[in-house]
Amino acid sequence: MSLISARNVTVCYGKIAAVKDVSLDIHEGQIVTIVGPNGAGKTTLLSALMGLLPMTGEVSYFGTVSRPGVEALVRAGIGLIPERRELFATLSVEDNLALGGFDRWRAGAEDAAFELAKIYRLFPRLEERRRQVAATLSGGERQMLAMGRALMGRPRLLLLDEPSLGLAPMVMRDIFETISGLRDQGVAILLVEQNARAALRIADHGHVMEAGRFVLSGPASELARNERVSEAYLGVAAAEDPPQE
Amino acid sequence: MNAFFAAYLAQDGLSNGAIYCLLALALVLVFAITRVILIPQGDFVSYAAISFASLREGRVPGTVGLMLALTVLAVAIELARDRNRFAPRVLRLAAAPLLLAALAEISPRLHLPAVVDALLATAMVAALGPLLYRIVYRRIAAASTLVLLIVSVALHFVLLGMGLYFFGPEGVRAEPLIDLAFILGAVPIKGQSLLILATCAVLAAALFAIGERSLIGKALRAASINPTGARLMGISTEWSGSLAFLVAALIGGVSGVLISSTTTLYYDSGFLLGLKGFVAGILGGLASFPLAGAGAFALGLLESFASFYASAFKETIVFALIIPILLWRSLAARTGTD
Ligand SMILES: Nc1ncnc2c1ncn2[C@@H]1O[C@H](COP(=O)(O)OP(=O)(O)O)[C@@H](O)[C@H]1O
Ligand SMILES: [Mg+2]
Numbered sequence: 080m081s082l083i084s085a086r087n088v089t090v091c092y093g094k095i096a097a098v099k100d101v102s103l104d105i106h107e108g109q110i111v112t113i114v115g116p117n118g119a120g121k122t123t124l125l126s127a128l129m130g131l132l133p134m135t136g137e138v139s140y141f142g143t144v145s146r147p148g149v150e151a152l153v154r155a156g157i158g159l160i161p162e163r164r165e166l167f168a169t170l171s172v173e174d175n176l177a178l179g180g181f182d183r184w185r186a187g188a189e190d191a192a193f194e195l196a197k198i199y200r201l202f203p204r205l206e207e208r209r210r211q212v213a214a215t216l217s218g219g220e221r222q223m224l225a226m227g228r229a230l231m232g233r234p235r236l237l238l239l240d241e242p243s244l245g246l247a248p249m250v251m252r253d254i255f256e257t258i259s260g261l262r263d264q265g266v267a268i269l270l271v272e273q274n275a276r277a278a279l280r281i282a283d284h285g286h287v288m289e290a291g292r293f294v295l296s297g298p299a300s301e302l303a304r305n306e307r308v309s310e311a312y313l314g315v316a317a318a319e320d321p322p323q324e
Numbered sequence: 325m326n327a328f329f330a331a332y333l334a335q336d337g338l339s340n341g342a343i344y345c346l347l348a349l350a351l352v353l354v355f356a357i358t359r360v361i362l363i364p365q366g367d368f369v370s371y372a373a374i375s376f377a378s379l380r381e382g383r384v385p386g387t388v389g390l391m392l393a394l395t396v397l398a399v400a401i402e403l404a405r406d407r408n409r410f411a412p413r414v415l416r417l418a419a420a421p422l423l424l425a426a427l428a429e430i431s432p433r434l435h436l437p438a439v440v441d442a443l444l445a446t447a448m449v450a451a452l453g454p455l456l457y458r459i460v461y462r463r464i465a466a467a468s469t470l471v472l473l474i475v476s477v478a479l480h481f482v483l484l485g486m487g488l489y490f491f492g493p494e495g496v497r498a499e500p501l502i503d504l505a506f507i508l509g510a511v512p513i514k515g516q517s518l519l520i521l522a523t524c525a526v527l528a529a530a531l532f533a534i535g536e537r538s539l540i541g542k543a544l545r546a547a548s549i550n551p552t553g554a555r556l557m558g559i560s561t562e563w564s565g566s567l568a569f570l571v572a573a574l575i576g577g578v579s580g581v582l583i584s585s586t587t588t589l590y591y592d593s594g595f596l597l598g599l600k601g602f603v604a605g606i607l608g609g610l611a612s613f614p615l616a617g618a619g620a621f622a623l624g625l626l627e628s629f630a631s632f633y634a635s636a637f638k639e640t641i642v643f644a645l646i647i648p649i650l651l652w653r654s655l656a657a658r659t660g661t662d
Binding site: 129131148149150153154158159161164165166167168169170174177178179181182184185228229232 | 539
């Protein structure tokens with residue numbers, strides 16, 4: 080089943096279209112990635128798909144066509160980890176995680192403690208810092224907390240905006256490993272990345288976005304071999320890639 | 325002035341300060357979560373005092389009509405917004421107000437004890453909070469703070485008019501909930517003052533505990549710390565806004581019932597009380613609950629002693645002394661953020 084099926088999505092800021100006529104499908108068990116330069120419209124597209132920005136076009140979630148708001152999408156099992164993380168800076172790590180389970184708790188779920196233990200097993204660092212307020216975490220820990228908080232809602236589909244942004248190479252590798260681990264547990268993922276090489280390595284399907292449009296789409300392995308992609312992105316990405324030890 | 329008078333004035337000042345403290349807490353809470361400066365906070369106080377007095381006199385309070393009018397309006401707006409499966413939403417909106425209205429309608433025949441009348445008056449005023457949020461603020465939740473302030477001022481005048489229409493121009497004064505007075509070291513202590521102070525302490529402690537310990541309280545704090553992050557957790561702006569207004573109206577209701585026996589209140593008396601709560605809140609930058617609370621008690625004491633020395637100029641002295649403090653606060657805030 081298609082978790083998200085978007086047709087001809089256009090998103091505007093005022094009169095300026097930041098996303099133009101984009102179509103996209105995400106199936107169960109897939110990692111789909113969108114790579115492209117800064118300002119291409121990737122963040123805008125994710126925000127619109129999450130119901131945070133108005134858009135035109137047709138989108139169906141889990142097979143039903145509708146344009147629900149962000150709260151309804153959260154309830155339906157979609158999680159967004161935004162580029163700016165949007166953590167609760169003055170609350171503790173544990174409170175941030177607990178709030179990740181707020182919607183499930185309100186819907187009657189009683190397994191928050193179990194979920195929390197799972198998150199701590201996935202990110203032991205968070206357990207060490209559980210009493211610390213989120214504002215005092217390092218970049219990598221913030222990213223872990225953002226992922227942990229989103230996973231507390233047990234999403235079926237996770238939209239991830241630049242999870243590697245500003246992370247040290249070692250931490251980055253851990254995060255990408257975690258992402259492919261999630262896919263193996265049945266969470267579908269839409270992964271937006273500037274680090275195209277790492278993203279295409281773990282993704283099943285990929286799109287290259289430039290100036291608001293998808294200019295290339297295909298299986299991730301094919302995109303990774305594509306000359307245009309390697310010239311434009313993998314070259315840059317390779318320079319940024321950590322030296323293999 | 326001798327020590328006896330000082331103790332007597334301090335008692336008055338502290339119990340008024342406790343009321344300002346409650347109102348300031350409500351204002352800070354609403355501002356933190358919705359960025360709304362709730363000018364109508366004082367109107368809740370008048371409404372509750374008059375409702376309580378009416379119930380005590382065995383009359384159906386005008387609040388019933390007011391509440392029903394607002395409920396009809398809120399339901400109409402809800403229907404206009406989205407007619408899909410609206411039954412559960414309408415029920416959630418209208419159930420509590422209808423129930424309370426029915427109870428108030430039959431209450432004259434029941435001869436309820438004062439405590440139950442107090443709870444009923446408080447509950448009816450509390451119900452107005454979420455209704456007003458949904459009717460007035462929900463659609464403009466993302467507007468600038470200035471627009472929200474202007475809307476608040478306008479709403480205050482609308483509520484004044486409604487107060488006059490539903491309650492009439494007469495002043496009310498209720499019997500104290502606790503008819504108790506005793507002498508403590510030559511100073512006469514009023515039971516109602518103690519009740520006011522105790523209620524303030526209990527409500528403030530409850531708010532603190534809810535914010536620190538419960539998931540709902542943490543969700544409200546999350547909504548004020550990072551609204552976008554909160555929405556991504558399924559904490560909707562509408563939910564947190566309605567809840568903040570519910571708590572604020574509840575606090576206004578409690579305050580109104582408590583002071584209804586200490587002074588004669590009219591439909592428009594609440595504004596000045598709300599304004600003093602607001603001043604106390606500003607002392608804490610509308611952000612700090614402890615500073616707002618401390619400011620409220622300082623204000624109450626100041627006012628009480630000012631009324632002793634020059635009762636005609638009580639308000640003048642209070643607001644004149646506030647100006648330099650506010651100036652200092654705003655300068656401190658400016659250098660703090662730079
Ligand atoms: N809030 C906003 N208002 C106006 N323009 C915006 C806003 N956010 C982003 N943009 C513009 O939209 C385009 C796409 O931005 P964005 O989606 O952030 O790209 P990406 O995530 O691919 O770097 C850019 O040209 C950016 O300047
Ligand atoms: Mg971006």
